Structure formats: structure tokens, C-alpha cells
Amino acid sequence: MIFYGYVENEFMISAPQFNHRIKQILLLSLLILMIFLVIKELYIFLPGLLGALTLYILGRNSYFQLVYHRKWRKGWTAGLYLLVFFLLPASIVYFTFSLLQKQLHPFLTDPTAMFEKAKEVINSVQQKAGVVLISTDTLSEFQKRISVLLARLVNNTLNLLANQAILLFVLYYMLVQGKEIESYLARTIPLKKTDVKLLAKETKRLVKASALGIPLISIIQGITATIGYFIFGLDNYVLWGFLTGIFAFFPVVGTMIIWVPLVIFMYMEGDTWNATGLFFYSLIITGNIDYISRITILKKLGRLHPVVTVLGVIVGLGLFGFIGFIFGPLLLTYIALIFKIYINEFVENNEG
Numbered sequence: 257m258i259f260y261g262y263v264e265n266e267f268m269i270s271a272p273q274f275n276h277r278i279k280q281i282l283l284l285s286l287l288i289l290m291i292f293l294v295i296k297e298l299y300i301f302l303p304g305l306l307g308a309l310t311l312y313i314l315g316r317n318s319y320f321q322l323v324y325h326r327k328w329r330k331g332w333t334a335g336l337y338l339l340v341f342f343l344l345p346a347s348i349v350y351f352t353f354s355l356l357q358k359q360l361h362p363f364l365t366d367p368t369a370m371f372e373k374a375k376e377v378i379n380s381v382q383q384k385a386g387v388v389l390i391s392t393d394t395l396s397e398f399q400k401r402i403s404v405l406l407a408r409l410v411n412n413t414l415n416l417l418a419n420q421a422i423l424l425f426v427l428y429y430m431l432v433q434g435k436e437i438e439s440y441l442a443r444t445i446p447l448k449k450t451d452v453k454l455l456a457k458e459t460k461r462l463v464k465a466s467a468l469g470i471p472l473i474s475i476i477q478g479i480t481a482t483i484g485y486f487i488f489g490l491d492n493y494v495l496w497g498f499l500t501g502i503f504a505f506f507p508v509v510g511t512m513i514i515w516v517p518l519v520i521f522m523y524m525e526g527d528t529w530n531a532t533g534l535f536f537y538s539l540i541i542t543g544n545i546d547y548i549s550r551i552t553i554l555k556k557l558g559r560l561h562p563v564v565t566v567l568g569v570i571v572g573l574g575l576f577g578f579i580g581f582i583f584g585p586l587l588l589t590y591i592a593l594i595f596k597i598y599i600n601e602f603v604e605n606n607e608g
Contacts, residue, residue, distance in 0.1 A: 304419030306583055308426040311341050312434065313463045319431055334431040338424050345420075352498070451597045462589055466582040470505060470565070473549040477504040477511055480545045484537040488530040490518065504546065505581055506569065511542055564588050 298305070315337050322328040430437065445452050478501020485493035496514060503510040515538040522531035550565065564585050572584015 300415060301419055301422045304422035305426060307419070307423045308430060310463055310467050310582055311337075311423070311427055312430045313460055314467055315341075315431070316434060320434070330432045334428050337431060338428055341427070342420075342424060447597060448600070451600060454597070455593065458589065458593055459586070462586045463582060466565075466585055469553050470581055472553055473546065474501045474504040476549055477501055477542060477545055481511060481515065481538065481542050484515075484534060484542060485518075488522075488534040488537065489527070490522075490530075490534070500542075511538070511546065515542065 295302075319333060319337060322333050323330055442449075442452055445455075447455070478497050481500035482493055482497025485496050490496060496518065500511050500514045503513045506513070515534065519531050519535045519538070522534065568585030568588045569581055570584070571587060572580025572582070574580070575584070575587070
């Protein structure tokens with residue numbers, strides 16, 4: 257009887273706790289389901305949302321300095337930041353278009369004639385070299401894929417404009433209501449205050465390292481490659497240097513996508529000395545500039561490990577598109593960070 261009464265009391269005491277846990281699980285499940293549905297429908301705009309978060313982190317300190325210390329008006333100051341963040345990529349796009357206009361104009365006006373001319377050049381080079389690297393069927397298939405790619409490029413351009421609009425719209429309210437948003441998140445995130453601060457600190461550090469460091473490295477590599485193309489007599493060396501800088505966003509092998517075909521083409525054209533010089537210049541100087549820049553610039557900005565950068569970019573591009581250059585490495589770092597927080601929140605507490 258005593259044992260039965262003890263069990264009954266235990267059940268009566270634990271029943272409210274059990275019901276509370278059930279309610280908690282149901283509520284969390286509903287919350288996760290709603291978040292999933294929202295992300296699913298807004299996935300196409302995810303680059304814009306992540307871009308707004310990136311620019312908010314980069315401009316947060318200076319914006320707060322102007323608003324809370326110099327007493328500038330929030331709305332007007334946020335509008336000024338939006339203007340700067342709009343004009344900066346617009347100027348880059350304009351420069352790119354101006355640089356590529358002459359080279360792309362013949363292709364855009366008559367792509368079939370350009371493909372035929374390219375086929376003649378490739379066949380001529382292959383006859384001189386005595387090696388068939390690209391067959392006629394392969395060139396025809398490549399032409400079809402380029403046509404499909406151009407159609408996709410038009411759609412991606414529309415998506416890019418939509419994401420740009422979302423970015424500016426969300427960024428405005430993030431700046432104007434930044435203090436309130438940060439305070440709300442600090443109160444609602446179910447972690448210790450020390451872990452919340454750690455999460456915020458790591459996010460700021462990694463976003464700044466990726467958003468500032470990786471483009472800076474690409475610019476350095478592009479300039480370095482341009483100098484090499486100029487020294488070894490390559491036509492349109494500014495264009496090829498610009499493209500090398502663009503592909504330098506891809507770690508390790510990015511610049512090779514440009515300079516390796518250029519070296520091969522120069523060899524096939526019989527320009528052996530310049531081809532050999534460009535090969536060693538690109539392999540030793542351009543290649544090592546990438547390594548040196550990553551272990552110095554990224555380390556100084558945010559101690560971002562090169563392995564995390566390489567794997568993060570691969571993962572991020574598949575998940576988030578171009579903005580994955582920033583949030584891919586951040587995602588990988590979050591895995592280790594959240595594991596550390598989990599140990600701090602649950603394992604160490606249970607052992608204590």
C-alpha cells in the first residue's frame with residue numbers, strides 16, 4: 257500500500273510536467289513547420305535576405321555611430337546607406353559591361369557566325385598541333401548548351417533584380433530598427449547570455465572576414481594576373497585579368513580556369529617563350545599570391561581557415577548561390593560553434 261501510494265503520488269506529480277512537455281513539443285513542431293513553409297516559399301529570395309544581413313553587419317557600427325552619437329535621423333541615414341550599397345554594385349556592373357561590351361557585341365548580334373568562326377580557329381589550331389582535343393560534335397553540343405545558358409541568364413537577371421529590391425527593402429528596416437531587433441533576439445534565443453554573445457561575435461567576425469577578405473583577395477589576384485598577361489604579350493590583358501579576378505572567388509583552382517587555357521592556346525599558336533613565361537608566372541606568382549593572401553588577410557580579418565574557406569564556398573554556392581561565398585564558410589563554422597554551445601549548455605551542466 258505504501259509503495260502503491262508512492263507510485264500514485266509520483267504519477268500525479270509528473271503528469272502536469274508530462275502534459276507541459278507535450279504542449280512544448282507540439283508548439284515547437286508547429287513553429288518549425290511554419291518556419292519551413294516560409295523558407296520554402298521565400299527560398300528564391302534567400303540571397304537577398306542573406307545579403308541584407310551581410311550589409312547590416314558591415315554597416316551596423318558606423319550607422320549606430322551616426323544615429324546615436326551624432327544624432328542623425330534614422331530614416332535619412334538608412335536611406336543614405338541604401339544609396340551607397342546600391343551605387344557600389346551598380347558601378348561594378350557598369351564597369352564590367354563597359355569592359356566586355358566590345359568582346360560580347362559580335363556574339364550577341366550574331367552568335368551563329370561567332371561559333372562558326374570559333375570552330376575554324378579551333379580546327380586550325382588542332383591541325384597545327386596534330387592533336388584533336390575538341391570534335392565537331394562536341395562544339396555543336398557546346399553551342400546548344402550556350403544557348404540554354406543564355407536563356408537561364410535572362411531569368412537569373414530577373415531574379416537578381418528581385419533579390420536586389422528585397423535586399424534594400426529589408427536592409428532599410430534592419431538599420432532603422434536594429435537596436436530593437438537585436439534586443440528581441442537576445443531575449444528570445446534560448447541560450448545562456450554568454451553563448452548568445454559568442455554566437456553574435458562569431459557571426460560578425462566571419463561575415464566581415466568573408467565579405468571583405470574574399471573580394472580583396474580576388475582583386476589582388478586579378479591585378480597580379482593582369483600584370484603577367486601584359487608582360488607576356490597577351491591581347492586584351494585587362495579583360496583576361498578581370499576574368500581571372502572573378503574566377504579567383506573559387507579557391508585553389510579558380511585562376512587556373514583562365515590562365516591554363518590561355519597558356520595552351522599560346523603554345524598552339526607557336527608563342528613558346530611567352531607561353532612558358534606566363535605558365536611559370538601564373539603557377540608561382542599568381543598561385544602563391546592566393547595562398548599568401550588567404551593566410552594573411554583572412555587571418556587578420558577573422559582567422560578564417562583556408563580549409564573552411566574552400567569547403568564552405570563549395571557548400572555555400574550550392575545552397576545559397578553567389579552569396580554562398582560568405583555564408584558557406586559561416587555555415588561550416590556554425591557547426592563547430594553550435595556543438596561547442598551544446599556541450600556548454602547541456603553536457604557540462606549534467607556533469608556538474
